[in-house]
Amino acid sequence: MNLSIKHLIGLEGVPREDLDIIFDTSFSFREVLERPVKKVPTLKGKTIVNLFFENSTRTKMSFDLAEKRLSADSISFAASSSSLSKGETFKDTIKNIHAMxxxxxxxxxxxPGSAKLLSQFVDAVIIxxxxxxxEHPTQAILDMMSIKEKxxxxxxxxxxxxxxxxxxxxxxxxIYGLKTMGAELMVxxxxxFMPKGIEHLGVRVTHNIMEALEWSDVINVLRIQMERQGKSLIPSLKEYREVFGITREKLEKIHKNLTIMHPGPINRGVEIDSEIADSEHSIILHQVLNGVASRMAILYLLVGGLK
Amino acid sequence: MHIHEFNGKLLLKNGTILDPFNNQEYKSDILFEKGVIAEIGENLSEAGMDKVLDASKMYVSPGFVDIHVHFREPGNEIAETLESGAKAALAGGFTKVCTMPNTSPCVDNEAEVLAVYRKTAHLPTDVYPIAAITQGREGKVITEMAILKRAGAVGFSDDGTPLANGQILRNALEYSQITGNAIINHAEDPELRGNGIMNEGLASTQTGLPGNPSIAEETMINRDIEVARFTGGRLHVPHVSTAGSVDLIRRAKATGVHITAEVTPHHLSLTDEYMKTFDANGKVAPPLRTENDRKALIAGLKDGTIDAIATDHAPHVIDVKETTLDLASFGMIGLESAFGLIMTKLYHEEQMPLLDIIKKLTINPAKIMNLTLPEFKVGEKANVTVFSADEWWVFSRKNVESRSHNSPFFGTEMTGKAKLIVKDNFIVNC
Structure with a gap:
């Protein structure tokens, strides 16, 4: 069971065979996580560096935990990108990692592209x-694992x-991962908030939330931020909730149960109301647990085989 | 590349002369003596020559003219000097270049204009400074255009910094009529461009890189055209990049606006698909566009909407390119790769006639900057570039005379190469 990819930079172009191997391995590690002792010696002697140039709580903790449970030696480096002279620092960081x-x-x-840049200059597995x-490929893998689980x-x-x-x-x-796996997609x-040409990636596009809800089996609700790169692309969070927020009123109009996902962190009362996020149809906390399992799988598959 | 001083008699034999002044193509020998054309004709005698060069299977063109280069002197000599830039021009077959004023300090005063001439006087390349439109390139007060022209400025541009204020553009297009020089405005609406790194479209969606939409360029070109129409001033549009811009310029020309336009070899060769490599050498302003835009640029060249090809040669040291894309500088070097790309794309792929291509590289750009070119006549100064239309080569770092190496074209196969320049009393092996 070897992956064709050497790094995990993104899911664009990653073949279905690789994703199947990752899912199978992820479910095996999911079983490990249900045991009383959750640690395995799989990556003993391997050294992993977690480099976070941007704030993250969930993803960083999830990787930390995955590495510890695989018995890898790991260190974390968090740098507030805005407080550093990023250009020289990034290049020097790359050189330092290579040397270590x-x-x-x-x-x-x-x-965008920084992970690829790193993979071109450093002789190590890049995730x-x-x-x-x-891209955020490990998030999509844990999302897909959660869909597959259900x-x-x-x-x-x-x-x-x-x-x-x-x-x-x-x-x-x-989009890349689910298309590869044969799902149908709508954004x-x-x-x-719609990028140009998105329809050419084989997804349906709508600005009508009811159309999306009526069409879907699963909805993956994204976090909304007012300010993005200095631009206000929506007038207010209040209006966003009214038009696009996932609320009981909207869900009651469609006569079926949707599976609710959210990559976190949630803005309760903006993109999704609390009662929906915490409802029986929400698999948001499964996503979190599956995040640790799938990251263990990815680390094992990409790093474990190294001599 | 080698530059030799040569004051004797040079016979260039059996070349095919491409004469854009008279729209003619013919076989002839040319005799140069002391940097001047002494005789043109078939079967000139080799007797008494100091040097005889065989140009059979070669074409002889006026030296190429590039009206858009950035040499980084003064201020950033580590990336390029006037001398290294002038040598890069020769390596690519160019004998005349026009430098943009965004140096540090910028070329907005008489002394800086004169300095460009003084520092390049000893070189075969003629280097003509374009001066700033506004003092300090701040977009507020226009420069002393008459004094700058007297000192030798050949055009006016705040290049790199669009003239966002329409009133200043109007002022410049009106006032510059006393000098007769073109106003060259880098047309990109700063707000619509935002923090865009590449063309906004499917490729930017796939890379996640911030998009710079075609409308950023088109809305400003549209404004510039209407201000030029209103004032009667002379507008030159640098580095046109979108299909919409080509349409706007085509319609403006048809309705009598005094407008000219140029396109770069990189916009003729690459598209935004290149950015999927995340190579910072593809980060240019305006950005590489779509295949549809590239085709429209070629059509615009063919039908005369676009007058000239200019490189926008923009050297940068490696440190500002080998970094993450948000921090990387805009621009790529272009002088040494330009002719190979032009011949590959326009002559071999598009079957554009050689004489038409040569006009876009010689008399058309010269006219935009009011430069007089020596013709193929006895008594005219030597100024010819000899090139092969069919030589296959691979562009590599060894072809680069520039101090900088920020090019996405290393390893690119090209067909067509500048081989030799005879310029005044210099012979250059490109």
């Missing part, structure tokens, strides 16, 4: 924990991604 001969780097960085508004298969399954698609790395990775949000 470590096995893998997990990196989050605010700039992208989010590069700006480009539905068993992706074929013909209708998944909507709702919110700020333009600034979302989660949306892009989910929904205000036109100012």
């Amino acid at each position: 001969k470590i096995d893998a780097v997990v990196m989050r960085h605010p700039t 992208n924990a989010g590069d700006g508004t480009h 539905f068993g298969d992706f074929k013909g399954l209708k998944v909507s991604i709702i919110g700020d698609i333009l600034h979302s790395r989660v949306a892009l990775s989910n 929904c949000g205000p036109p100012t």
Whole structure:
């Protein structure tokens, strides 16, 4: 069971065979996480660096935990990107990592392409924990694992991604991954949150939330931020909730149960109301647990086989 | 590349002369003596020559003219000097270049204009400074255009910094009519461009990189055209990049606006798909656009909407390119790769006639900057570039005379290469 990929930079172009291996391995580690003793010696002697140039709580903790449970030696480096002279620092960081001969780097960085840049200059496995508004492949893998856990298969399954698609790395990775797995996709949000040409990626596009809800089996609701890169692309969070927020009123109009997902952190009362996020149809906390399991799988598959 | 001083008699034999002044193509020998054309004709005698060069299977053109280069002197000599830039021009077949004024300090005063001439007088390349439109390139008060012209400025531009204020543009397009020089405005609406790094479209959606939409360029070109129409001033549009811009310029020309336009070799060769490599060398302003735009630029060149090809040669040291894309500087070097790309794309792929291509590289750009070119006549100064239309080569770092190496074209196969320049009393092996 070897992956064809050497790094995990994004899900664009990652073949279905690789994703199947990752899911199978993820469910095995999920079983490990249900045991009283959750630690395995799989990555003993391997060194992993977690480089976070951008704030993260959930993803960083999830990787930390995955590394510890695999018995890897890991260190974390958090740098507030705005407080550093980023250019020289990034290049010097790359050179330093290269010199220190470590096995893998997990990196989050605010700039698209930074994970790829790192992989070109460093002789280590690179795992992208989010590069700006480009991709967040491990999030999409844990999202897909959570869908698979509930539905068993992706074929013909209708998944909507709702919110700020333009600034979302989660949306892009989910689109690539779910398309590869055979799901059908729709994106929904205000036109100012829709990136140009998104329809050419094989997704339906709508600005009508009811259309999205009626069409979907699963909705993945994205976090909404008022200010993005100095631009106010929506007038207010209040109006966003009224038009696009996932509320009981909207869900009651469709006569079926939708599976509710959210990559976190949640703005309760903006993109989704509390009673929906905490409802029986929400699999948001499964996503969190599956995040640790799938990151263990990814680390094991990419780093474990190294001599 | 080698530059030799040569004061004797040079016979260039059997070349095919491309004469854009008279729209002619013919086989002829040319005899140069002391930097001047002494004789043109077939089967000139080799007797008494100090040097005889065989140019059979070669074309002989007026030296190429590039009206848009950035040499970084004064201020950033680590990236390029006037001398290194002038040598890069020769390596690419260019004998005349016009430098943009965004140096530090900028070329907005008589002394800086004169300094460009003084520092390049000893070189074969003629380097003509374009001066700033506004003092300090701050977009507020226009420069002393008459004095700058007297000192030798050939055009006016705040290049890199769009003239956002329409009133200042109007002022410049009116006042510059006393000098007869073109106003060159880098047309990108700063607000619509925002923090855009690449063209906004499917490729920016796939890379997640902030998009710079085509409307940022088109809305400003549209404004510039209407102000030029209203004032009767002379507007030159640098580095046109979108299909919409080509349409706007085509309609403006048809309705009598005094407008000219240029396009870069990189916008003719690459598209925004290149940015999927995340190579910072593809980060240019305006950005690489779509295949549809690239085709429209070629159509605009063919039908005369776009007058000239200019490189926008923009050297940067590696540190500002080998970094994350948000921090990387805009621009790529272009002088040494330009002719190979032009021949590959326009001559070999698009079957554009050689004489038409040569006009876009010689008399058309010269006219935009009011430069007089020596013709193929006895008594005219030597100013020819000899090139092969069919030589296959791979562009590499060894072809680069520039101090900087920020090019996405290393490793690119090209067909067509500048081989030799005879300029005044210099012979240059490109």
